[in-house]
Amino acid sequence: MAKGLSEKFDDAFSTKIWYCFEERVLQLITYPNVHIAHFIDRPNRFIAECRLKETGEMVTVHVKNTGRCKELFYSDVEVALSYQPSPKRKTDYDLIAVKKGEEWFNIDSQVPNALAAQALLNGTIRLPGLKGKITSVKREKRFAQSQFDILIETDTGNQAFVEVKGMTLENRKIGAFPDAPTLRGLKHVTELIEALQVGFQSYVLFVVQFEKVEATTIHTTMQPALAEMILSGQKQGLSVIAYNCSVTPDTIAIEHQVPFDVTKTFEDPNSER
Structure with a gap:
């Protein structure tokens, strides 16, 4: 484990358990009491x-x-x-x-970053097209006017920014982000594209904080500008991926990658509330 990563867990979680299942290494975070x-x-x-x-x-x-x-x-x-x-x-x-x-x-908004950092380091989460093998995972690194969640360094000298977003909104096994307009999220995607232009690789990683999901997307009705920016970014090399999680009342663990499609229609379950 990279030095300093485990320190992020100490205040929020009581234990960190590693186990093998179907030849995958998963991380289980357990909450106390x-x-x-x-x-x-x-x-x-x-x-x-x-x-x-x-x-x-x-x-x-x-x-x-x-x-x-x-x-x-x-x-x-x-x-x-x-x-x-x-x-x-x-x-x-x-x-x-x-x-x-x-x-x-x-619904813990702190847990996606913690899960992602560990899962990237141990290979549970894989970044498509990443140049080289991951040698370090650094948290909260600044670029331009943003502080991105993760900076990846590889054995080929390449660097990649990963912005992690938790996803809790679901309807009919479709997950969507966001559940409220997010200017911060829009700024992050904009500057991930800027990072691409100066030589970084850039990723948006959605950690889906529930298990039964068939596809993920952007809640375009909620924030059309975010959907447009992600679509523009994908055309320029921005990678957007999603991983779901197994969840119990006191545990959460990364499971597997699920499809992301920014053009997929999402019906808001709150439209009549």
Whole structure:
């Protein structure tokens, strides 16, 4: 493991477990002290009110995702809470996952970067067309006006930027990004294209934080400018890939690559909410 990568995990996760399955090396991140609760309300994007399933106690929890997630947060839906009390915290629980139908969706916005860094380093995630073999994975590296999530260096002296985006929006087994307009995301794609023009390889990596997905795309109705910029970038050499994850109330692991098609139609499940 590259020096410094494991340090990113220590505050947020209790364990890091590696295991083999069907000749693939996967990473399993396990959250500590997970309790099932029922979602009651979300007064603002940072907190939610929940009722613990075991005791019926009402608790105020930190929501680890500032996106809308309206298609997930229905009244009384089951959620997973990680109990991590600290004198430095305003709440004792983090809301990390939501049950949609029979499936769990991880909504922790911090976990995609952590998963991606490890999975790139060990080969679980492969970057198409990358020149050389990966020798280092560096986090949070600046280019122009952006700080990209990952800088890859290879044994041939090439460098590649990887911008990682978590994906939680789904309808009919189609995943889409974003669930709210993102000027930051648009800026990142624009500057990934600029990086291409000065010799870097550039990638957008969507970490799909649920398992059952057949294809991924951009929510063009939500942000047409982002779809247009990605399509333009792909014509210039920008690579856009997506990997799904297996999810339980207290774990998440990278599974396998799923198709990405920026032109695929996505029907917004929140259009009538």
